Amino acid sequence: MTVPTPVTPIDAASGDVVDHLAGTFVAVDTELARRLSEVCAEVSDLDAIRAEAGRDWWPLAIGWATRGEVPARPAVVARPTSTDQVAAVLSLCNQARVPVTPAGGRSGVCGASIPLFGGVALDLCGLAGFGEVDPESLVADLRAGTFGPEVEAGLRDGYGLTLGHWPQSMDLSTVGGWLACRGAGQYSNRYGKIEDMVIGLEVVLADGQVVRTGGHAPRSATGPDLTQLFVGSEGTLGVITEGRFRVHPVPEGEGRRAFGFATFGDGLDACRRILRRGATPAVLRLYDQTESARSFDLTDTCALVVLDEADPALVEATLAVVDSECGDADPLDAGLVERWLDHRNDVSALAPLWRAGIVVDTVEVSARWSVLPDLYRAVLDTLAGVEGTLVASSHQSHAYTDGACLYFTFAGRPPGDLDGSDPAHHEWVASYYRRAWDEVTRATRTAGGAISHHHGIGINRARFLPEALGAGFGVLSSVKHALDPNGILNPGKLGLASSFGEVPWP
Secondary structure, three states, X not given: OOOOXXXXXXXXXXXXXXXXXXXXXXXXXXXXXXXXXXXXXXXXXXXXXXXXXXXXXXXXXXXXXXXXXXXXXXXXXXXXXXXXXXXXXXXXXXXXXXXXXXXOOOOOOOOOOOOOOEOEEEEHHHOOOEEEEEOOOOEEEEEOOOEHHHHHHHHHHHHOEEOOOOOOOOOXXXXXXXXXXXXXXXXXXXXXXXXXXXXXXXEXXXXXXXXXXXXXXXXXXXXXXXXXXXXXXXXXXXXXXXXXXXXXXXXXXXEEEEEEEOOHHHHHHHHHHHHHOOOOOOEEEEEOHXXXXXXXXXXXXXXXXXXXXXXXXXXXXXXXXXXXXXXXOEEOOOHHHHHHHHHOOOOOOHHHHHHOOOEEEEEEEEEEXXXXXXXXXXXXXXXXXXXXXXXXXXXXXXXXXXXXXXXXXXXXXXXXXXXXXXXXXXXXXXXXXXXXXXXXXXXXXXXXXXXXXXXXXXXXXXXXXXXXXXXXXXXXXXXXXXXXOOOOEOOOOXXXXXOOOOOOOO
């Protein structure tokens, strides 16, 4: 079984680890632990296992790890290997009113898989592999605990197929996590986001009932699409154990391009025109001058890297549109695409920066083309105005006919007289981090954009979701209560009220 990859070591012996987010802790008593062990392949209360289950790749938690802290640990970790075992665990916990936090690769960066109130951490990595694969209809069933490399290797080696989902967290993330947080792959222009790929789900509800949604036909008009109800719900409405997906033949054609634009706005407009004409190159990524210098050693230009894969005739037609719409830009060496491919999943600098006292994070939002240039400028200006900011930059990572995702990176450092041993340092980090996120989200909301494109909500964005959804948040709360009346499923996430007390915040 593939296991989650920790972002950085915890600087404490497993028995000395401390929970940073001190919420109400729900214990698992001896009787419940015994019953869980009878229905689940593995149940553990070992300190080391609990500590690792108490964190994900939320950057803020990296700083806590340097002090021997994790966000919040569960009472026990349960590792089922079948849907029936998941159902049995949920049924027992629902009866006992014990919270359950589902998790897969724990690659999320917003704290969605952190067990804020103790209880049971439900490690789904044992639910790995393939169900039915229909090569003729181009449909495949993938179990929730399957990691990205195993998905692609199984489809390609066994069937000559691909899902086309290539997130930066490819090696670290699972099918269930992609679905739970509405993930996006780097080839999304060609293949879509995960919500465009999935056509049906197997979901276990809070009381242990197993339901299947959609997936029986290419399209239907059989009431609301219940599949999309659970996609993006981050384990708060049910536990996804399997998904049915549209897949594709491994493409035979590929083409690459690179261009340089004088301004980020010029590059955005070229991307808009390309999509407007119906061309959907798999990769269409535009970097501002700061990121072009950092990623490609280019100065005074905004680099656009383009890669397409499809039937050769489609690739040729797509790149003809790209060439036409980028005719006024400076042609760059297409070798930049290879450079991007070589480094696109490299996140090795994240932990060392935090350990060096640099606060760094990324914020991905989306908006319409008509407001993107102003949104880009507004976010960079507001981040520059947050005291302590060293640098702020952006690139356009996923594009559609109506708009695109802007992916911002910011870094800040406390005053020179503060170091990691000073409590004032930790207070500054928390204050700076929260203000930076507040400012980016405010600018995005003012522009009418979406506060998340593919990282999800978790803990970090929970305070923003009620306003973002407006009256729809009340609908979400009602659905939550109907499907999970005891509130055991991933409490403290999506800004929803918790049955276990106030949701802690750093």
